[in-house]
Amino acid sequence: MGLVIIFSLVTLLALYGVVRSLREKNILALLFGLGTVAVFGWFTVMTVLHNGFPTSTV
Template sequence: MGLVIIFALVSLLALYGIVRSLREKNILALLFGLGTAAVFGWFTIMTVLHHGFPTGTH
């Protein structure tokens, strides 16, 4: 279940990168950020839907 947490962290960092690239008007970084946020965000959502939310205990 640590995979969901890693995917979510990567998605959040990609969103931060998108905001930062918009502020600096960096088009290539914006494209890579959008792609990363889309892919890892989708993986996060689908993993949570399929496996459930991580509980923290086994």
């Protein structure tokens, strides 16, 4: 289930980029960040719904 972890990390980093681009008033970065959040956020949600949360192997 490493895919869920990678997707969620990319989504979180994109959210940080969106906030940063809002502070700097960078419209192009805001558009790309929102697109990334939308796509990877959707993949994260759908992967969790389809496969469940990652389980611990310990």
